[in-house]
Amino acid sequence: MGLVIPEIIKPSHAEAVNNPALWQEFKELCHELELPCPSAIWRFQVVKDDKVIHEHTEMSGSWLRNMYNWITCSNLLINCNHASTFGAGYINMKNTAGTINGSTTLPLTIYYHVNNDSNTPTYATQNSWGFRAGDGNDNYGILVGTDDTAVTFDDYTLIAQVANGNGAGQLAHQGMNAPTRSWTAGTLTFNFNWFRYFNNNSGGDITIYEVGLIAYARAVSASSYYLFERHVIALGLEIPDTAQLKCEYDIPLVYPE
């Protein structure tokens, strides 16, 4: 019998994200090389009749191609490279409706407005650029859904998004505040925290399996909604009728000093 060489199986992304040793090695290398290594954490809490009936935290690790392309443009300070093909080797963005917005001569951008108008370059205005969606707005900000299909890097929309409302299968989406920022001197960590409340007045229980972070952005020439992060909650999250779900998204960055 010949020698059997076992196939090297690469762990799935979900396994990698849930591997504390891998995160630790990643953070140690970042620290040693003095490089900024961002990360993100989801926190979920369900409250019913003024009692916390569930809460848990998960590492995110599911920034998508849209987010990567945005970070590449904005940090390497380069333009997009294609207007109509989305995928490996292309810098552009695909909106939640599946339309690709890109260019060969212009960069991606979030904030956009013509010069000399009354709009300041800010992400803090509700129902405007960035993540800060208003009351009842289910186009962007933190959104949730009921599909548990594994995340793929090219995801551009939640697969079964829960709509805003009080009807069957709907959740009432609350307005989002500007993110709070905090500094932890002991760990040299600066954190931004976004959160959103969802109230279940639907008359039935709703189980959430996916959560996403969607930006309202200009991309190149079209203002639209872009999924930056999609995360699947492995065990699901049951929101009983009359309960409230709070989804929090932390974006910590460890500084050298």
Added chain:
Amino acid sequence: MDFIDKIIDTTPKHIIISDDEKQLFEKFGRLHDKAKELWQPVPMAVLTVEVNNPGQEPHGIKRISKTWVRNAYTYLQQQIALANYADASFGSGYHSAKTTAGSIKSSYVSSRFPSTLESTGYGYGATAGTATRGILVGTDTTAESFESYALGAVIAHGTGAGQMSYNESSVSKAWDGTPNFTWTATHERIINNNSGGTITVNECALYAYLINSFTYGVGYSYQTFMTNRDKLAIGEAILDAGQLTVTYDLVITFPE
């Protein structure tokens, strides 16, 4: 070919990568692998300095730029969190940016890009003769500091004593697919010494020209922010009629 092997193997022989740097490149490669597995966009930078002096063989160094300064950290976090600058102070625990002139940006965002970033008028680009943005060099030997917001002693543009002639910057980008999945932006600038004497370059930096503020009825104003400062281990003496080429390769690794 592996990401790091490719960087090292494609470096011309006259560009030296020290043994210590090779060890750092190896760690750089491990971080690249982890970032790919965990889907974490880590901006990495490689600095190349090449000297062409009259009567000498070309020489130079390549190293990892470990010197993203505070501005670069806050800027990156702003782009991910989509959160405005908000603090009037600059330093530990504050979300702000400091211009190369020393003023603190305490509000708004730096990420409204009105036009191409691959030009000489915006981002890391600079026109010939511009010594206030893009890739710049200086003579200061002060050690790198995370709080740096400007070169210690930037060399002015010109042909007078102690001056160098800055050429127009260039930028290109390249995708390296399977198995590396990296985007690399190469920002480069050639700087000539026609001063009549030798000038020793001890530091180089990336200066980004970005939106700084907005005034109703006036429009946007732009300021310059330093994101990297590299103090060279050994200063590079650029002889009269010599030429210096500084290249920053900025890299982000994608999962696929």
